[in-house]
């Protein structure tokens with residue numbers, strides 16, 4: 004009995020269990036919605052969502068689709084890391100969405116208008132994202148402006164700035180930006196032969212392994228370094244951090260700057276893989292940054308856990324597009340994955356419940 | 370009917386690495402004040418948390434009025450008429466006093482709060498027991514004394530009959546303690562049963578009817594206060610004789626270490642200066658104590674010295690060097706600071722004990738490599754040494770999360786960390802708050818030993834006993850000014866009291 008309890012109290016185990024519960028509940032609710040809309044196709048549809056690339060019949064087609072899922076995982080992972088990193092310091096970086104937008108605008112413009120090589124585009128995306136983060140940090144540190152408010156406002160400012168900027172490099176007949184592959188192939192991230200492995204998926208690039216490496220680096224920085232020690236101390240107890248002589252203003256700005264860099268980098272991973280173009284008429288901030296919030300919580304606020312949660316979220320999102328559109332309206336895929344992602348945010352709630360039911364053992368004193 | 374209001378029989382509660390309560394039995398008579406005594410980490414708070422439903426015991430039963438009850442959470446405790454004032458208060462900082470009192474038991478009509486009734490009841494209780502509070506003040510703006518009265522009113526408002534006080538006096542001024550003792554007695558006279566935790570034997574002697582003693586989780590015994598002495602109680606608690614007064618040699622003041630000139634610090638809560646034009650010196654080899662009633666600018670004086678608040682004007686010289694513009698980190702090179710509020714400043718509660726032990730040193734080459742990586746081995750060894758030297762008790766040693774440690778052991782960890790820095794100037798604010806008598810003895814001798822190594826100590830304390838026993842020189846603060854300097858060997862507590870109340874003052878140019 005005692006043994007069992009101590010497993011339940013193990014933090015890592017708790018995080019994983021809570022995440023799994025959320026996933027199951029999310030799928031269940033998604034399934035119920037499908038049932039309500041059209042009971043006949045519900046089972047097939049939910050299976051399609053869960054299977055994603057496995058719905059394809061041939062091995063190479065599966066691999067190719069898996070490749071696409073991974074390509075979309077890496078930017079999401081970067082946004083999740085951005086939010087995760089800031090969260091550990093007690094900052095809620097909802098501005099990751101805008102930092103992502105800034106990075107996207109900058110790398111696309113650099114690639115399309117200036118025809119810079121890919122690494123220059125990446126660096127400029129980092130600069131743009133970092134700058135957006137720094138603005139939020141600066142306002143927080145020196146004017147005590149809540150990072151959520153300034154973050155959200157910058158999201159919109161960023162969106163329209165980027166729409167404006169990229170209007171100069173769009174297709175004449177559509178709202179989409181020019182194709183990198185035709186204008187400046189050197190602006191696309193190198194694949195290092197990985198594309199060949201995924202059944203010649205040309206979108207598979209170094210972005211995928213890089214983002215995983217960065218996740219590990221973020222974990223190491225937070226948990227093993229002096230810098231991480233300071234940041235987490237600030238997140239846990241600002242007053243104690245001040246008492247210990249840590250420079251709070253500097254740390255807030257640095258944290259949001261790094262958050263911005265991660266999100267901006269994520270944008271370059273997405274747009275420089277050339278899997279999609281930017282639409283200069285879009286009037287909502289891309290969901291990547293917001294889905295990063297769900298990925299962060301589903302990943303148990305742990306950079307390593309976030310790798311898996313980001314993959315899962317993209318897996319069901321793409322799985323949604325495998326639903327038979329003759330049975331369901333076309334919005335269904337977005338709806339179902341949105342429901343599941345939304346429920347993933349309840350991870351913390353499930354953890355709380357687990358802590359309580361464990362007979363007060365994990366109860367903290369204050 | 371049973372003669373006992375509460376019986377806790379054979380209670381056992383385990384935490385990772387430690388048995389906090391090991392087969393403990395206590396019986397609380399109706400209408401009595403029952404003291405609970407034990408060293409830091411003996412398991413007093415844990416036992417009370419079991420009674421209040423915060424923890425579930427693995428073994429044992431609880432009886433209320435002779436009937437067995439299962440207290441699964443604080444709401445159940447509340448329904449049974451059990452209320453608790455916690456060692457570290459649980460109030461909502463940004464709520465008013467009134468809102469905190471009625472929180473959870475609000476009366477509503479059509480979904481709207483009915484606060485008028487509640488206000489009447491609260492004010493009636495407050496008058497009846499002399500618990501003066503301002504119902505509309507926000508918690509974050511009021512003194513700890515008033516916060517505590519709020520907590521007590523919260524219990525009374527819920528018509529609780531069994532009242533648990535976990536170290537209520539640790540954060541109070543002597544005057545407030547006297548008031549609390551009177552309140553507790555009148556509550557008991559009305560038939561309420563009180564469990565009272567304190568490390569101060571004289572309080573237990575004054576107010577309690579009986580006292581139960583715990584040692585390292587085990588039940589030692591229960592004694593009638595009438596037939597016992599402070600010495601016997603402390604022997605039961607520690608298992609050996611304790612010296613209640615620290616031994617110390619004559620001070621040998623040397624060169625000036627700290628020189629403060631015309632220091633003025635603004636007040637955060639009010640629109641005036643909390644510290645007004647204060648000047649004093651502290652020399653090597655002496656312990657200078659700042660005495661005074663809480664809220665007369667001592668907190669701000671320390672904030673100004675340590676850099677937590679900027680000075681409005683004035684200068685501070687440490688070892689001959691002007692430091693009033695220095696950062697906290699720069700000052701911490703030669704200065705240690707045992708802060709007044711261990712949870713606010715002293716600890717990162719969610720960090721492990723070892724991480725807290727290096728909070729003032731983690732950047733030093735001993736603990737961090739050139740590439741910025743923390744060195745796990747040396748941090749662990751360092752923490753283990755301090756734990757050993759200062760007898761910091763916890764469930765899992767260095768890896769224990771600070772939040773789970775007992776209040777007194779949290780305090781010992783901070784003292785260990787600050788003393789081990791071996792500072793030229795030690796600024797200690799209420800260093801022995803919440804410590805048991807044995808630990809106080811130990812800390813006092815450590816502070817004296819630090820002085821004897823040729824260092825300066827600035828002690829800020831509200832406890833006259835500590836002030837008289839430990840210091841070599843006393844400066845009294847009143848309304849932000851130093852109104853008197855006295856020699857502890859030549860003064861009396863009465864004279865000190867006059868200075869502290871502002872009834873007597875002299876021009877001081879230390």
Ligand SMILES: Nc1ncnc2c1ncn2[C@@H]1O[C@H](COP(=O)(O)OP(=O)(O)OP(=O)(O)O)[C@@H](O)[C@H]1O
Pocket residue numbers: 364365366367368384385387389407408409410411412413414415416456762763764773774775776777778803
């Ligand atoms: N939530 C918890 N998790 C793990 N260990 C705990 C927890 N609460 C208490 N302990 C451990 O149980 C022991 C008893 O703690 P408790 O707080 O009851 O002591 P105490 O007698 O109140 O001491 P003090 O006088 O210092 O307040 C301590 O060693 C403490 O580390």
Ligand SMILES: [Mg+2]
Pocket residue numbers: 413414415456535775776777
């Ligand atoms: Mg306690």
